[in-house]
Amino acid sequence: MKEFGLIGRNISYSFSEKYFAEKFQKENISDSTYQIFDLDSIEEVEQLFRNPNLIGLNVTIPYKEAILPYLDELDHVAQEIGAVNCVKIINGRRIGFNTDAYGFEKSLEPLLEFCHQDALILGDGGAAKAVKFCLNKHLINFKTVTRQGDLKFSDLTDELISNHLLIINCTPIGTFPKVDAYPDIPYNSISSQHLLYDLIYNPDKTEFLKRGEKKGAKIKNGLEMLILQAEKSWEIWNSSL
Incomplete structure (x- = not known):
């Protein structure tokens, strides 16, 4: 099972989990899950990254800048902006993107x-x-x-x-x-x-x-x-x- 999710703090209001659940159902995507990870501190993301099934994360308030030291690479847009709201994990490497822009x-x-x-x-x-x-x-x-x-x-x-x-x-x-x-x-x-x-x-x-x-x-x-x-x-x- 491929796992995806959203990290932030006090984000129970987020629509992302519902959005992706409906997307997966509508598009018959049965091998993926998306969940909310409400983190008290950004350090807790290290535990998430140890999950071998984790493919990607969205990042929201207040961690769009705080996530940067935990990444191995930034794409050119994220690098220019200096903030990340999307992380892709591939072959153990954590790559940051900015899809907000x-x-x-x-x-x-x-x-x-x-x-x-x-x-x-x-x-x-x-x-x-x-x-x-x-x-x-x-x-x-x-x-x-x-x-x-x-x-x-x-x-x-x-x-x-x-x-x-x-x-x-x-x-x-x-x-x-x-x-x-x-x-x-x-x-x-x-x-x-x-x-x-x-x-x-x-x-x-x-x-x-x-x-x-x-x-x-x-x-x-x-x-x-x-x-x-x-x-x-x-x-x-x-x-x-």
Whole structure:
């Protein structure tokens, strides 16, 4: 039996296990399983890697960067991004990939308009690194907003919001079960020209997206990105490399 799974912390909300179970059933894949591995610390991944049946892992919050020292090799995209959300194990070697970038780019592209030249990225974890990679690729200028970085949430003015028509939430703020939480930005300055993208997919419409929608903005959650990155991961796990 080929074994696959997702590692992260406090990830009982994840749709990945259900997604792959349904995929395996729909596509008559009977030799594979996918499960959640909720790890208190990244060191616990070493025990998982000792499993000879383990073929691949997805990686989520907060281990997309912490996983790097446990890998033997990175593909060129993961190396450039500096974060990994997909690991393939082949002949005992652990190879890191980033399929977040693929999923984000493919789900964002149809929504982009000429006015979306400047972006605000909320948060600066592993997922944000994939987002930056994609924005650079599309020549979209961006500023990163964090609690303690060069640009803090308290620095966000009406003018900054008005001048950055693409706002991407890469923080876990608003994830189930804390669905009433939202990033602290001046929502009154959101307009119908804005595009608000939230990497969160549970709930399907976060408070961040609801507040943007009320102001007429286009909104997008992270579900399509999740599906695209999952399918890309499956493709990598089953490729010969």
